Amino acid sequence: MKTPVIKSEHFILRPFRKEDVLSLAKNLNNPEISKNMSRVPYPYTISDAKKWIDTKAKEEKDPKRQVYSFAIDKESQVIGSIGLSQVVPGHKAEVGYWLSRDFWNQGIMSKVIQLVVDFGFKKLKLQRVEAKVFIQNPTSRHVLEKNGFLCEGILKKDVIKKGKTHDVFILAKVI
Numbered sequence: 719m720k721t722p723v724i725k726s727e728h729f730i731l732r733p734f735r736k737e738d739v740l741s742l743a744k745n746l747n748n749p750e751i752s753k754n755m756s757r758v759p760y761p762y763t764i765s766d767a768k769k770w771i772d773t774k775a776k777e778e779k780d781p782k783r784q785v786y787s788f789a790i791d792k793e794s795q796v797i798g799s800i801g802l803s804q805v806v807p808g809h810k811a812e813v814g815y816w817l818s819r820d821f822w823n824q825g826i827m828s829k830v831i832q833l834v835v836d837f838g839f840k841k842l843k844l845q846r847v848e849a850k851v852f853i854q855n856p857t858s859r860h861v862l863e864k865n866g867f868l869c870e871g872i873l874k875k876d877v878i879k880k881g882k883t884h885d886v887f888i889l890a891k892v893i
C-alpha cells in the first residue's frame with residue numbers, strides 16, 4: 719500500500735518528496751527535538767535530509783515495506799513528521815514523530831497521532847500500536863495518553879544513543 723494523503727483543517731499528512739529537503743533540514747535541526755529522538759542527529763544537515771528523502775522514495779516502491787512515513791505539511795513546508803515502523807500488517811507497529819519547535823503546544827501532534835493511528839488500525843488492520851518514549855519526555859507521554867495509549871512499563875537501557883543507554887517508557891494502544 720502507498721502512503722496515503724490525509725487532509726486535516728490545519729495541515730496535510732502526505733509522503734515525502736524531493737522538494738522537502740530544505741524545510742525538513744531547517745525544522746529538524748534543533749537540539750530540543752534531537753535529544754528526545756533515538757536516531758535524529760544534531761546538527762541535522764541538508765545531506766541528512768536528502769538521505770532521508772531518498773530512503774522514503776525507495777520505501778514507497780517496496781511491496782514488502784515495514785515503514786509508512788508521513789510529512790506534516792503546512793503551506794508546502796515540512797513542519798514535522800510521523801511514521802509507523804516495524805509494521806506487521808494485521809498485527810502491530812511502532813509510532814514515532816517530531817514537530818518543529820515553532821508549532822509546539824497548539825494541539826497539532828495530538829491530532830496527527832489520532833489520524834495516523836486510525837490509518838494503522840483501519841487500513842493496515844493493526845491490533846496494537848506502540849511507542850517508546852525517553853523517560854525524561856513527559857510531553858510525548860502525555861500526547862500519547864491523550865490518544866488512548868496506556869503506559870505498560872519501563873524498558874531499562876533499551877535505547878543506545880551516542881554510546882549511552884537510555885530507559886524508555888513503553889506505551890501502547892490496543893484494539
Ligand SMILES: CC(C)(COP(=O)(O)OP(=O)(O)OC[C@H]1O[C@@H](n2cnc3c(N)ncnc32)[C@H](O)[C@@H]1OP(=O)(O)O)[C@@H](O)C(=O)NCCC(=O)NCCS
Nearest residue numbers: 751754815816817822823824825826827828856857858860
Ligand atoms: C512531543 C511533540 C511532538 C508534541 O507535539 P505538540 O504538537 O506540541 O503536542 P500537542 O500540542 O498536541 O500536545 C502537547 C501536550 O503536552 C502538554 N505539555 C507541554 N509541556 C509539557 C510537559 N513539560 N510535561 C507534560 N505535558 C506537557 C501540553 O499542555 C499539551 O497537553 P494538553 O493538550 O492536555 O494541554 C513535540 O513536543 C516534539 O516534537 N518534541 C520533540 C520530539 C519528540 O519528543 N518526539 C517524540 C519522541 S517519542
